[in-house]
Amino acid sequence: MTRRNKKAFSKISPLFFIFITVLINRFGLTILIPVMPFLVDQFRSDALTLGLLTASFSIAQFIATPATGVISDRFGRRPVMLICVLGTALSLLMFGWAGALWVLFLSRILDGLTGGTDSTALAYIADTSAPEDRGKNFGLTGAAFGLGFILGPALGGILANVYLTLPVFFAAGLAFFNLALGYFTLPESLKKENRESFELGDLNPFYQILKLVKNHRIQGLVWGNFIFNLAFIGFTSTFVLFLFRKFNWTPLESGVIFVFLGVTSTFIQGFLIRKILPRWGEATVTVSGLICVSLSMLMIALIQPNSSLVYPLLYTSMAFLSIGMGFFTPAIRGLISNQVSDKEQGKTIGGNQGLKSLATILGPILAGLSFDYIGTWAPFGIGSALILVALGCIMLNLRTLETVHS
Numbered sequence: 001m002t003r004r005n006k007k008a009f010s011k012i013s014p015l016f017f018i019f020i021t022v023l024i025n026r027f028g029l030t031i032l033i034p035v036m037p038f039l040v041d042q043f044r045s046d047a048l049t050l051g052l053l054t055a056s057f058s059i060a061q062f063i064a065t066p067a068t069g070v071i072s073d074r075f076g077r078r079p080v081m082l083i084c085v086l087g088t089a090l091s092l093l094m095f096g097w098a099g100a101l102w103v104l105f106l107s108r109i110l111d112g113l114t115g116g117t118d119s120t121a122l123a124y125i126a127d128t129s130a131p132e133d134r135g136k137n138f139g140l141t142g143a144a145f146g147l148g149f150i151l152g153p154a155l156g157g158i159l160a161n162v163y164l165t166l167p168v169f170f171a172a173g174l175a176f177f178n179l180a181l182g183y184f185t186l187p188e189s190l191k192k193e194n195r196e197s198f199e200l201g202d203l204n205p206f207y208q209i210l211k212l213v214k215n216h217r218i219q220g221l222v223w224g225n226f227i228f229n230l231a232f233i234g235f236t237s238t239f240v241l242f243l244f245r246k247f248n249w250t251p252l253e254s255g256v257i258f259v260f261l262g263v264t265s266t267f268i269q270g271f272l273i274r275k276i277l278p279r280w281g282e283a284t285v286t287v288s289g290l291i292c293v294s295l296s297m298l299m300i301a302l303i304q305p306n307s308s309l310v311y312p313l314l315y316t317s318m319a320f321l322s323i324g325m326g327f328f329t330p331a332i333r334g335l336i337s338n339q340v341s342d343k344e345q346g347k348t349i350g351g352n353q354g355l356k357s358l359a360t361i362l363g364p365i366l367a368g369l370s371f372d373y374i375g376t377w378a379p380f381g382i383g384s385a386l387i388l389v390a391l392g393c394i395m396l397n398l399r400t401l402e403t404v405h406s
Helices: 003-010 014-030 036-041 047-075 077-097 101-113 117-128 131-162 166-185 205-214 219-247 251-280 282-302 310-337 342-373 378-405
Strands: none
Touching: 014 077, 014 117, 014 131, 014 166, 036 047, 036 101, 047 077, 047 101, 047 117, 047 205, 047 342, 077 101, 077 117, 077 166, 117 131, 117 310, 117 342, 131 166, 131 251, 131 310, 205 219, 205 342, 219 251, 219 282, 219 310, 219 342, 219 378, 251 282, 251 310, 282 310, 282 378, 310 342, 342 378
C-alpha cells in the first residue's frame, strides 16, 4: 500500500468503521434467514435441528461474550475486534462449504465464540466518547442493527435465487473486506493506563454476570435491561406466528411490517436519538422508551381479528415499538456505561451482552410456551407486564443514584 493510500485510510473515522462492522455482523446473521432452512434440509428436514442450530450460536455467544469484554479490557479493543471479524468471516465460509451437518453446527459455534464484535464495538465507542455523548453514539450501533435487519433477509432472498449459498459467500466477502478495512484504519482506543489484568475466573460467563448484577450502582439498570430483552426477544420469536394464526397474514404481509419496524427504528437510532438525548437526558429517554414498548405490546395483545382497524392498529403499535426500542437501547447503554470506570467498560458491556444472549435463549422458550398453553395474546400481554417490571427496576436504580449524588 502506498503512503498516499495509507494517509487516505487514516482519515476514515473510527466510528464509521464501528458502524460498518456492526452492520456487516448483522448482515452475517440476517442474510442466513432465507437460506438456512434449505441448507439444513440437505442433511435433516426436522424443525428441531434448525432450532438447535440457531440455539448453538446463542449458547456459544453466551459463553464467550463476557470473556471477550474482559480480554479487551486487558489487551485492547483493536486486536479483539479484528479476531472477532476474522471469526465471522471464517465461520461463514465454513457454512457455505459445509458438506455435513456437523460442519454447519461447528460454523455457528465458531461464529458465536467469536461473536463479541458488538460488545467490543460498544466498548470502543465508550472509550472514544465523552460521557454525555455515549448514549447518542451508541445509537449508531442501533441504526446498524436496524439497517442490517432490513437489508440482510431481503438481499439473502435475492442472492439465493441466483445460487443457494451465494448469500453466505457474499456475507463472508463483506467480512473479509471489513477485516482489511479495520486492519488499516482502526486505531486502538483503550489507553495503556486504563487496561486491567484479569484472573481465569473472570472468563467464566456466570461469574461475570454475577459480578455485574451485584454492582449496586447499576444493579437495577442491568436487571431492567435483561427483562426488557427477555420480553422483546420473546415478542420477535412469536410475532409472525401470531400474525398468521390470528389474522391469517401471508409471509409477504409479515415481512412488510418488519421492514416498517426496521426502517423507523433505524431512523430513530441513527438520527432522532442524537437530537433528543442531549435535550431530555438518558434517564428520561430510557423511561419514555419502556413506556412506549409496554403500550405497543399491550395494543397487540388486545387487537381483535374481526376489527376493521387491524392494519392501522398493528402499524400504530409497531410505530410505538420502534420509538421505544430506538429510545431505550442507546439510552440504557449510556446510563450503564457512565456508572463504571474506563477500566471496566469492556467487562461491563461484555457482561450485559452475555445477559442478552441468555435472554435470546430463554425468551423464545417462555414466549412459545405461553403462546401454546395460554393463548396467542399471551407473549405480548405478558411482555407488556414484564416491560413494566423492567421500568420499576430502572426507576429504583435511578432514584438510588440521585440519592448518592445528592
